[in-house]
Amino acid sequence: MTAPARAPKLPLYYTDIPRAVVEYGQLMTVLPLRRTLPVGDGHPVLVLPGLLAGDGSTWTLRRLLRRLGYRTHGWGLGRNIGPTAKAVAGMAERLDELHTRYDAPVSLIGWSLGGIFARALARRDPSAVRQVITLGSPFRLEDERHTHAGPSFKRYAHLHVEAPVLPVDLEAEPLGVPATSIYSPYDGMVAWQACLNLPSEQAENIAVLSSHIGYGHHPAAVWAIADRLAQPLGSWAPFRPPAVLRPLFPRPALKMA
Template sequence: MPTSPAEKNAAAPALHWYLTEPGRSVVDFGQLATARSVLRSAPRGDGHPVLVLPGLLASDASTTSLRWFLGRLGYPAHGWRLGRNVGPTRATVDGIRRRLRQVSARHGQAVSLIGWSLGGIYARELAREMPFLVRDVITLGSPYRLHGRAETPAHRVFRLLSHLHIPDSEMPPPEHTRPPLLMPATSVYSEHDGIVPWQACVEPAGPRRQNVAVTGSHLGYGHNPAVLWLAADRLALAPGHWQPFVPPTALARHYPGNATRRVS
């Protein structure tokens, strides 16, 4: 599959977005209070299991708000229980496979995967390796289509940790050379992401996949009200009844372009 113009033009985020990431993440968290009444009416589904994977250098603590919210909606939302994410180490690669099998076996059904940043790249790999265990995939600011080696803060950290990782020969091939996922996939991104280039977080339009833009920071995806609502909306879809995401009126301003790149 050829690379898109957006991927070819992907570059490191602007410096001002990077420098303001911590402060904007706090703002994202503060918006939870004002959106509380709206989030109470978020869609509810069948209560199937969800596995949430954290981003680079993060742990399950970073996904607490997201998992708590999903739990309130009736989903058993599980953390990965592998400590801090320092990249694709042998322990991590084997551990996420084992964790997915455990969660699926415990509930006796397929699992929805939500991955934040690097966690989303893991989620997509799990979905390819074990499609029979994965119901759908939601990625949050995950640069899975990064073409080349854009110098971003995330990549510099990843490179510093590379001596801990599995050999390059075991790394998956570039995303743009592979077919789409077999199950529904939603890619959430922000054009104000200060950590990764947003162009690398989206994929070409196609059946049962959609790219949805939100306002906010990279560090705030896990507690951004727009992301929480979208996750609830996608998880509530019954298998075989996919439809494109439509923002709720009360949160419409948090989805620039009214959920652009929508597919029917």
């Protein structure tokens, strides 16, 4: 049973950016160890940014994954201001284009709001999606008060073609593809409880000690992403970190009641 959802406390919110800067420094410190990360098989990966962010925010993660052997791509739609007509149509076209270009299903990585979009894409066309990895994405948000991002999202609501309805009915059913949610109890932007997959044979939750803005470069999150992407197609199994890395993953996947 999880604790009741609530927006992160203000100390976490106000320190999220400084903590993200520290986490980036930690990644740079351990970067020489990237050769110990699982090597990729060359399949395509599409990375979707969070609210008010663009491809620049995912550049570090995409570059690292490219060096591991993946064909990584940004979403190419500028700043993410929510489900505008341009974003909704553009993401679907981007996924279709990559699926056709590589003749292979695409792994989707979505950061915060980008993860909600990634899950919607997987529901729309599961045959084009290899797996979905979300980073601090509140796809099971039940109350807008459980996130500090509400005002920023509402600022652009007049441009949105899809109005969110909480709770999201679709999330009562698991995705038809493997789904990994990477979340943090120290997330300064969204309630971590809203980021949890419901139990299923192809869904899991991985806890890290990251800030919200730091998910894309937090060392533990990067390791988990690389591990998940390296699984052979059709052979998904739950995450099991090496013994030496277990302290980086502070708690097991939480079970929902």
